Amino acid sequence: MITRRKFFRNSALASAGLIAGAGSAGMACSNRDNPGSYDIMEEALKFRKINAHEHVYLGSEPSSLINAADRLGMEKLVVSLPVTVEDRVLVTPEKFRECNNLVLKAMKLFPDRIMGQFYINPYYSKESLEEIDRCVSAGMVSMKGYYQVKINDPLYYPVIEKMIDLKMIILMHTHCGIGVGGYRTKYGNIQANASTPDDFAGAAERYPEALFQYAHTGGGGDWEYACKTLRDYPNVYVDTSGSNNESGMIEYAMKHLGEDRLFFGTDGSYYQGVGSILAANINDDQRKKIFFDNYNLILKRSGNHVD
Amino acid sequence: MLIDVSANIGHWPFRQTGLKTCRELLGNMDRYGVEISVISNMNGIFYKDSHAANEELYREISSEKRFRGRFVPFAVINPLYAAWRHDLLVCSRELKFKGLRLYPQYHDYEITDPACIDMVRCARDEGMVIALTVRMVDSRLRSWMDLSSEWILKDVIPLIREVPDARYMILNVSGGIMLNDEDTALIRGTDMIFDTSGRNISDLGSLLKKYGNDKFAFGTHSPILDYLTGLLRIEALADNEADESTREMLRSGNAKRLLGI
Numbered sequence: 001m002i003t004r005r006k007f008f009r010n011s012a013l014a015s016a017g018l019i020a021g022a023g024s025a026g027m028a029c030s031n032r033d034n035p036g037s038y039d040i041m042e043e044a045l046k047f048r049k050i051n052a053h054e055h056v057y058l059g060s061e062p063s064s065l066i067n068a069a070d071r072l073g074m075e076k077l078v079v080s081l082p083v084t085v086e087d088r089v090l091v092t093p094e095k096f097r098e099c100n101n102l103v104l105k106a107m108k109l110f111p112d113r114i115m116g117q118f119y120i121n122p123y124y125s126k127e128s129l130e131e132i133d134r135c136v137s138a139g140m141v142s143m144k145g146y147y148q149v150k151i152n153d154p155l156y157y158p159v160i161e162k163m164i165d166l167k168m169i170i171l172m173h174t175h176c177g178i179g180v181g182g183y184r185t186k187y188g189n190i191q192a193n194a195s196t197p198d199d200f201a202g203a204a205e206r207y208p209e210a211l212f213q214y215a216h217t218g219g220g221g222d223w224e225y226a227c228k229t230l231r232d233y234p235n236v237y238v239d240t241s242g243s244n245n246e247s248g249m250i251e252y253a254m255k256h257l258g259e260d261r262l263f264f265g266t267d268g269s270y271y272q273g274v275g276s277i278l279a280a281n282i283n284d285d286q287r288k289k290i291f292f293d294n295y296n297l298i299l300k301r302s303g304n305h306v307d
Numbered sequence: 308m309l310i311d312v313s314a315n316i317g318h319w320p321f322r323q324t325g326l327k328t329c330r331e332l333l334g335n336m337d338r339y340g341v342e343i344s345v346i347s348n349m350n351g352i353f354y355k356d357s358h359a360a361n362e363e364l365y366r367e368i369s370s371e372k373r374f375r376g377r378f379v380p381f382a383v384i385n386p387l388y389a390a391w392r393h394d395l396l397v398c399s400r401e402l403k404f405k406g407l408r409l410y411p412q413y414h415d416y417e418i419t420d421p422a423c424i425d426m427v428r429c430a431r432d433e434g435m436v437i438a439l440t441v442r443m444v445d446s447r448l449r450s451w452m453d454l455s456s457e458w459i460l461k462d463v464i465p466l467i468r469e470v471p472d473a474r475y476m477i478l479n480v481s482g483g484i485m486l487n488d489e490d491t492a493l494i495r496g497t498d499m500i501f502d503t504s505g506r507n508i509s510d511l512g513s514l515l516k517k518y519g520n521d522k523f524a525f526g527t528h529s530p531i532l533d534y535l536t537g538l539l540r541i542e543a544l545a546d547n548e549a550d551e552s553t554r555e556m557l558r559s560g561n562a563k564r565l566l567g568i
Contacts, residue, residue, distance in 0.1 A: 038339045220447035243506040244445040275536030
């Protein structure tokens with residue numbers, strides 16, 4: 001008998017199977033009252049997934065990314081390639097175009113699996129706006145910002161306004177660690193221009209019609225601080241990616257942000273990304289929203305949704 | 308069968324968690340099919356006299372009949388504190404604890420401190436397993452009152468080199484899993500396991516090749532980390548990375564061997 005697990009294991013490109021399994025996602029966790037019957041792979045594979053935060057050529061080739069996606073039943077991956085250099089002047093238009101060309105290459109290699117996300121540096125405003133046009137024309141679906149410029153910096157305003165017109169979301173790298181400015185208890189950032197939750201709040205207040213994605217609540221920042229800061233900004237969504245799969249993070253985010261503002265993501269931490277959502281004390285309808293529906297609704301605004 | 312080698316009960320003072328008691332933990336174990344959990348009491352990290360936490364753990368495990376056979380208790384003892392030898396022998400001989408968890412960073416001593424080495428030798432002679440936790444939490448989001456730095460794997464190597472014939476569990480490996488050849492050989496030659504809860508267990512298939520199929524075991528690092536990622540890393544292994552026999556070793560076989568249960 002071919003089990004669902006075997007099917008995924010034996011399939012190099014299992015997207016058809018992923019789609020076929022979507023119908024069961026709304027079921028309750030019926031087997032959890034029966035000790036010993038929990039099949040984690042069955043649970044992992046029964047949910048359709050859009051991975052809202054991943055990278056390519058940043059330590060992983062497209063093929064290894066797809067390998068991980070097949071293991072864990074990720075149907076679509078939204079990928080970008082930022083330049084990991086803090087000095088904004090050094091991240092030139094040539095460099096971000098080069099990154100985006102690599103993402104386009106990955107999209108061509110796996111057109112049914114990889115959705116491209118363009119990366120720009122708003123310090124070079126004119127070139128960034130031109131690059132957004134180029135990438136959208138080539139089929140990319142959203143934007144990635146990194147730690148060269150804060151999300152609430154005026155340099156970002158024309159970019160945000162363009163993204164509002166495009167009805168696309170801005171995924172911004174974040175940091176929320178302690179010890180900045182001499183305050184032991186104040187959350188700041190290690191990189192001078194990384195965006196903090198408070199910076200997101202500023203941008204969201206100025207542009208309530210824009211769509212923002214607070215990156216990786218599991219990425220090492222204080223997710224409690226982030227969720228509490230962002231609770232009153234309904235146009236800020238958070239992705240749950242990152243290596244730090246602390247218990248209770250998903251439930252806490254849901255308590256403060258609601259079940260419609262969370263996206264599944266991995267940012268290189270595939271097992272934590274899936275495991276933390278499976279382990280969360282939430283129902284399967286909520287899991288379905290986080291794994292797939294919430295981000296798909298964002299994609300729908302620009303006509304890039306799945307199905 | 309699943310054995311979780313890295314669970315805790317007790318209170319983590321810097322944020323709210325669930326699964327603080329044996330009763331709560333047992334509920335999760337039953338829900339996910341975990342037969343046995345190796346547990347220690349996190350309160351012992353923070354009490355000056357950590358042995359009080361061991362007594363709490365013993366009382367808790369003894370409090371309900373259904374806990375019998377489901378928990379394998381490990382002691383938490385500070386070798387710099389008074390009467391550690393007495394406490395260790397009580398844990399081993401009277402309370403029947405199977406192992407000893409060390410927290411050098413929290414208890415403020417070096418891992419090669421003569422008192423630590425002395426206590427590890429004593430625990431070895433009592434037949435106890437030594438558990439070292441690479442980190443309790445990710446220091447990037449630590450409380451301002453918590454440790455400001457965390458270990459990586461090579462930080463525990465000096466103790467294994469000093470007492471190579473003890474049995475070890477190295478838990479929540481979050482940094483430095485790729486040791487050099489000399490340290491890799493030491494690990495391969497030691498009776499030890501890594502649990503699967505740590506973020507460095509990102510490519511378990513390759514790690515099995517590097518360190519051996521007998522060197523890994525399912526662990527949750529509960530209640531700090533989510534309960535299922537450590538299991539997912541095992542169950543998502545491809546057939547060419549682990550056959551069913553290897554998976555069983557990871558689920559429970561290696562833990563049984565090390566713990567002698």
